[in-house]
Amino acid sequence: MRYVLSYLKSYRKWMIIAWMLMLIELFVELWHPLLMEKIIDNGVMKNDLHVIWKWGAVMVATSLLAFLSGIANSFAAAYVGQQYGFALRNALFQKVQSFSLFHFSQFPTASLITRMTNDVSQMQNMVFMSLRVMLRAPLLIIFGVVMALFVHVKLALILLIVVPASLAFLLFMMNKAAQFFTKVQHILDRVNSIMSENIAGIRLIKAWGRSLYEKRRFTETNQALMTRTMTVLRLIETITPVLLLVMNVAIVIILLIGRVEIHTGSATAGEVVAVINYTTRMTAALSIFTFVTTAFSRAKASGQRIANILTAPVDMLDKDKRDEQPVETGSIQFENVSFRYPETDVDVLRDISFSIGAHETVAILGETGSGKSSLLQLIPRLYDATDGTIKMDGIDIRQIRQERLRTAIGFVPQDILLFSGTIRDNICFGMDNVTEEEMIQAAKNAQIHDTIMSFPEGYDTMVGQKGVTLSGGQKQRISIARALVRHPKILLLDDSTSALDVQTEAQLLQGLKSYSCTTLIVTQKISTAMEADTIILLKDGKLLAHGTHEYLLRTNGLYSKLVESQLGKKGISDVKSTT
Incomplete structure (x- = not known):
């Protein structure tokens, strides 16, 4: 929470202005009961209209001052809240942009969206209330007790018992509510996740006739969100009635004691009214804590979720000593490269070594799950190799600044x-x-x-x-x-021609030759592989063979079977007859 609130530092000037305006309101509110005491004791009780008009005018003038300060305070609080939300969303977005693909897998898309929208809104609301009422309410309670003691110690003693007990009750309820709101936010993540899945997969849902199933699934999660939210709101809604009951009992006790004190001459009517006035103002301030508790509890849960993103370690950093030379030729070397996805125990690539010359076209073939797409993703450092070295123009790609590396690459993913x-x-x-x-x-x-x-x-x-x-x-x-x-100096095509007919694909491959770049094409089509300068054949994460179409046809049985399955035996004999 502290880390998330550190983004408020840039708006300290406006926060100070908002608090100063709030203090003006507070000063007026604390002073008014004393003015009422003067009006009652020196004006009403003595039938002195001059005193009533004099101090009444002061009350009206100070009320106008408090009114103007309140408006200005609201504007300042709203400005800080909106600017803070803007800064938080920017920071979250930039942090997410720095995530590796592994980090993306740790935070579901729906959860990231919720954190950048709903959670940020909760923090904005908390900041606004902090500048508007959250600090004003406790100060009013504390100084209200002090001022009541100043007016009449015996009458105000009851407040020294009631107010601390009420505040302890509030803190207990706030911590309890924060725990519930954390669970509410997690359920909200699930609701957003189901919504995003349905929007993305609406064609499949309709084609398979699963609309009713998806409606039931969404209704169940939405019901859980409603039930959990109602639970926490019921908890919050018990705060105000309890506080009002306690404070009203205190007012009754003060009135009873005040009657005795007035009768014995130990207190004046104005003093009793002033203490009662302070008590009613504190009652209103404690009631405000219902909304404050809700806002702070939500913000506490949201702040922790935002902090989890902002403080997440970046696992793919540029090294201090980076090669600032641009990628010139696009040659690629894999040297004993192995790779496993984070938090897994199985290598999807094992001890891969090969070299690709500048401007060569390379086709990568293999069965499903052989590691073709994984190999391609290592080149722009979407993931880092677990072992071994990948070089570009003879330089370890981990020594090249990521922005410079990726600028030199044109990547067309499978999806x-x-x-x-x-x-x-x-x-x-x-x-x-x-x-x-x-x-x-x-x-x-x-x-x-x-x-x-x-x-x-x-x-x-x-x-x-x-x-x-x-x-x-x-x-x-x-x-x-x-x-x-x-x-690009390097073009990566991850099965990006699968939906093209043979003629269009042939024209596309011909068009690519006009670019002076090294091209790697993941494909299942032998017709595409035949157009490449070199073919890389993978099987179970290992480099099975590496060479030209003609060479692999002569030396590799698996490749021959692939060719036969797509071109037939006649196609193989035609190829062999031309070599």
Whole structure:
């Protein structure tokens, strides 16, 4: 919580202003009972209108001052709260951007969204209430007791018993509520998770006729959220009635004692009214604590969840000694590379070694689960190798600044993601200041330009969420164009041509040759592998073979079976006859 509140340091000036304005309100509120005492004892009881008008005017003037201070305080508190929320959301977003893929797996997407929205809102609300009433209420209670003792010690003694007991009850309830609100936020994460899954998978849900099942699943979780929230709200709602009961009993006792004191001449009517007035003001302040307790309890739970993100260690840092030279040629060397995903015990890649020359095209083949995508993800350091070294242009990639390394790479993942916006926005996403000519040329080489121009809005055609309005092949080619517009030194295509027909794929591979980059293509198609300079064959995370199509056809039985399964025996004999 302390770490999260440290983001308020930049707004200390405005916080001080808000607190000073609050102190003006507090001063007026504490002074008014004394003025009422003077009006009653020196004005009403003595029938002196001059005293009544004099001190009445002072009360009106100071009330106006408190009114203006309250408005200004609200503006200052709102400003700090909004700025604080802005800073927190920025910090959270930047922290999430620094996460490795492993860290993303530790925090579900729905939970991250909840923390950046709902949890930040709870912190904003707490800050606003802190500057507006959270500090004012306890100060009013403390100084109210002091002022009541100053007016009449015997009458105010009852407050020394009642007020501490009420505050202890409040602190107990606040800690209890904070525990409940932590559970509420976890259930809210589950609700958001189900919602995001349903929105993302609505096609599959409808196709499989699982709408009723998903409704039941959501209703159960939503019911749990409602039940847990009602439980904590019932707990919170018991605070005010208990406080009012205790304080009203105190007022009755003060009135009874005050009657005796007035009768014996030990107290005046004005003093009794002043003490009662302080008591009623403290009662109102304690009632405010109901809202304060709710806000603080929610904020305590939310602050801890936000702190878990902000203080999470970054596991993939640039080393102090970084190579600032840009990637020039794009040659790649794997030297005894092994890799296992964090918090697992099984190596998905084992002792992989090979070299790829600059501007070569390499096809990576293998069965499902052989480690093809994992190998590709190590090159831009989406993960770091567990053992061994990966070099680019002869330099260990861990010695290259991540931003510089990734700028040199065009990566098209297996799961294509297009952002909401236009086709133009999606293609130009990969690079700043892309010219119209560069965008069109990248689209042409990706074999998507003609398709785009067939749309009524051309490159300004809006893309639905995650590209839902486009076919699989269209999304793949737009994603490839997005990578090509960067003019990368290394192009990584993770099974990115699976939805293309043979002719379109052949044209695409021909278009890629116009780029002076090293290209790695994960594929299941022998026709694609045959166009590559080199083929890497993986099996169970190991490098089974490495060479040209003709070489592997002659020397590797598994590769021959793959070729035969796709091209038939005639295809093999045709290939062998040409070698």
